[in-house]
Each structure stands twice: as C-alpha cells, then as structure tokens.
Amino acid sequence: MFNNSKYWLRYTFGFAQIEIENWMTSEVLSSALPLIYIATKYFSNLRTFKYDNIIFGIFSIQDFPKMSQKPGKKIAPIPMSNNVSVVDLIDTYFTAYNSARLREACQLLTKEVFQEGVTVGVSLSGAMTPAGFGVSALAPLIRNGFIDWMICTGANLYHDMHYGLGFELFAGSPFLDDVKLREEGTIRIYDIIFGYDVLLETDAFIRKVLQAEPFQKRMGTAEFHHLLGKCVWEIEQQLGVKNSCLLATAYECGVPIYTSSPGDSSIGMNVAALALEGSKLVIDPSIDVNETAAIVYGARENDGTSAAVIIGGGSPKNFLLQTQPQLHEVLGLEERGHDFFIQFTDARPDTGGLSGATPAEAVSWGKIDPDELPSAIVCYTDSTIALPLVTAYTLNQCPPRPLKRLYDGREALLDTLQKDYLAVKDKPVSEGSQEKAATYPCGTPVKG
Incomplete structure (x- = not known):
C-alpha cells in the first residue's frame, strides 16, 4: 500500500x-x-x-x-448562562492558557494559601493604586486576614494616599494631547487623569506630618508607613471617607508595608526635601532587610509555611523573594525557600530581568522550595485584570482569617532571628563548615 x-x-x-x-x-x-x-x-x-x-x-x-504521566481534567465546554457568578466563571470557563493559570491561582490561593498556618507576603508593582485597586481589592484582602505583610513601590503608596485624603481621580483616555494637559495642569497615568494640585496637596500633607516628633529618628519603611498610615486614617475619619485606602487599612490591621526603594517615589522625594531643612528622619534599608527576613524565618514556627504572592514584578518581587537567600546564604540559617509562589505578570522570562524570572529559576537561588515547584504558578496577564478577579473569588470562597498583626510582632521576630544568627555565627569554624557541607544553600540535603 x-x-x-x-x-x-x-x-x-x-x-x-x-x-x-x-x-x-x-x-x-x-x-x-x-x-x-x-x-x-x-x-x-x-x-x-x-x-x-x-x-x-x-x-x-x-x-x-x-x-502523559499526568493527564488533566477533560475540557467539557457548556454554554454560558446570563447569571454566571465570578466563581463559576473562573472554575467553569477559564479552561486553558492564561485563563487556566488564573483559575489555578485562584484555587491554590483559596484552598491552600489563605489557610491557617500560612504567612502570606504580597509584593505590588505597577500603577495599581491610581486605578483604585488599593481601596477596592487590596484593602478587603487585608481586612479579611489574607495579606499578612506587603512590599510595595513608593509610587503605589503615594497615589493610594490621594483617595485617603479625599482627592479625586478620573477615567480619561490614553490618547489625550499631553502638551495641552500640561498647559491645563492635568496629570495623566495612561487613561487616568487628575489635577496637578492633587500632587501638590499630597506633597504638602506629607511634609507637614513628617515634621512631627515620631518621625524624627532612624527607622525602617514598615514603621514609617505605619506612622504615615495613622495620619491618613485620622484624615479619613475627619473627612468621613467611607472606604479606607491601602495605607490606612494596613495601619488599622497591623499589616507591615515595606518599600524596597524608598527614595524612588514622591514620598521619598519629600523625605529628601526635609533632609535639606535639617530633618532627623532617616530611612534605613538594613532594618527592612532584617525585618522581612525575620518575618519569613518566623513563618516556620509551629510547622507554618510561607507564601509569596507577586503582583507585577520589579524590585518589590525581588525584595520579597530575597528573604530566603538572606537567611541561608548570608546569615547561614537553615531554610528551604518559600513554600508557595504565585505571580501575575506580563513580563517575559527570556530577557533576563527579575520581573519575568520563573519560579524554576528562583529554585536555583534557594528562593523557592524545590519540592513545591510543581505547584508554583505564573499567570501571564495584566495585573489589573487578575487582581479584582482573585479578590472577588477569594472573598466568595474563603472565610476570613484572624489578623496576624505582624507589625506589632516585628521586634520579637527580629530578636529571634538575631539570636539564632549569632548562635550560628559564633560556632567553631570546623563545626560550622561540617554542617554547611551537608546541604545545598537552599537547605536541600546533599546526596552522596
């Protein structure tokens, strides 16, 4: 034939x-x-x-x-009805490609991550708060106990404050004439517009409150944002703001917020301006590095686990993940990497940048537990699409968790980290060398 x-x-x-x-x-x-x-x-x-x-x-x-050793669930499409809930939409109709990754992320978060014994760290980058997601999506997650600590760009916190201070931002168009906008005193963030006076008034508020006595010392960004959040919260009470911004909500709930690059925003610019006037306020990044490492180190207590939820990428992503190398590589403490890794990003991995770096690559650095790599999820999508869907899904599927109030426990966590580090550091060289030779940097035993 x-x-x-x-x-x-x-x-x-x-x-x-x-x-x-x-x-x-x-x-x-x-x-x-x-x-x-x-x-x-x-x-x-x-x-x-x-x-x-x-x-x-x-x-x-x-x-x-x-x-195939692991066949997936059979795709059985059904016609969509006119009363589909968010949960049904995601569970039933997000069948493949990045819709499936979003479904997997939602299910992993609700079934395993947002559960008792898991310390959840969230990193945030991209212009999320100008679009209102600090108020609409992140604040509800914090209030319901699903976010225990955060790393955020200073710009997100700065623009989040606009809502707490009662200023108005508007939906516009990405195709406006920016020369005319400049002449009219209007600021554009893609399709969001607001008056230049919003910046000036927010700057004035920041400079005024930073001159108060509690700010006149060296501190980390968690303490700085906690004090600033308290001031914003008080303004919200005076103005009758119904829905608190991210910064004020974190203050209320004892959620520490760190900024990996505190000078890279209008908040940092105002801190620098006050330094020219003789302010004693100094933001110390070493405090942040040690506190964040202490939080992750403390997550292991009572058989607990640590989750890294990454919205966007950039410096906040690395600052969240570097807690693990800080523990095992620099401090010499036994660690295995974060137990959960979920990222929403539009960054490609092939350019070598950290924003698009995969969880598999993070394993080589000891940032992610290699045993948990099969359950790591990267969803390549716009974070402004993913975040509200994840929030709606979570609030529907998960009962609230008790607030950990890690801000109040920072000093105790740091004391434990320092004690264990100094104990390892003071060991005899021969003893320390023998122990280090038994494991890889990520804590994985070396097989003979």
Missing part, C-alpha cells in the same frame, strides 16, 4: 492520521516507521480505515494517559 508514496503521521488528541501522496517516492517510508511503531505500541487498540487515499488510525481515549 505504501509503495511509491510519501506519507506523514500526525497525532492529535484521540486521533492519528497517515496521509498518502501517491506522486512521491517511497524512500522516505523508513523515516516514518518509528512513528508507526509508537502508534502501535502505545495505542494497543489502534483501528485503521481508508478514505479518499487517506489511512486513518483511531485509538481509544483510554490509551491517551500512556502518553
């Missing part, structure tokens, strides 16, 4: 096809024999028939798992 002919074999889900082209020669037949062998070997009940010069091979779907 195959004499004087060329063919090719194509596999699809539940279907194999051999196409005959009679006008070709038969020399290529031998190259296809391995494919025929695979078909007959793995699909034991392969049945064939010929139609219009094509030989078809039909095999049972029960044979398909032999080609």
